[in-house]
Amino acid sequence: QVTLRESGPALVKPTQTLTLTCTFSGFSLSTSGMCVSWVRQPPGKALEWLARIDWDDGKHYSTSLKTRLTISKDTSKNQVVLTMTNMDPEDTATYYCARTPPPSSSWYDYWGRGILVTVSS
């Protein structure tokens, strides 16, 4: 059974760095073609793709946010970590992690429940 769960702070202050962890089970990120991504959704707005890490440690970032994002993985712990620097109230959103299965690394078949992060002083 595949599951993903996001964890991290519910509230961060402007200019702080956000660190989110995606803990998953039911698959291995060392499997060829497997990927995990982060997607966010501001309240009442559309989904926004943020970043992806691949089984071979390949990393891809949203063009508009790439200077603020870092994605990493700990295969032994079944975790993917996303950090976002210089948080702003406009970064208030529900943050989701999702799995992309092999072989095509294209679609998201399992999602976490999401974590709401509010940026406020």
Add this chain to the structure above:
Amino acid sequence: DIQLTQSPASLSASVGDSVTITCRTRQSISVYLQWYRQKPGKAPELLIYVASSLQSGVPSRFSGSGSETDFTLTISSLQPEDSATYYCQQSYSPVHTFGQGTKLEIK
């Protein structure tokens, strides 16, 4: 980044109706286009991948078509649980992107 434009932004239909949602891009993305349904307060769920393949467990009243720059999601025989927002997503580029969503209301 590859921009996806969905239309309409919202629509309303009755139980039993059929509806079609469109997703367009300015550049060709071959068939690397997915569709998701998101119910309020829930994570998105995959409906269609690579333009026309039905995800396991998804009812056959959902269908997708298209290639290159124009794609459609058709939902036939609408059910009350189809009241949701629908998103397209491209994976042609390693930098994935989503459309802005189409909100479907069931009357």
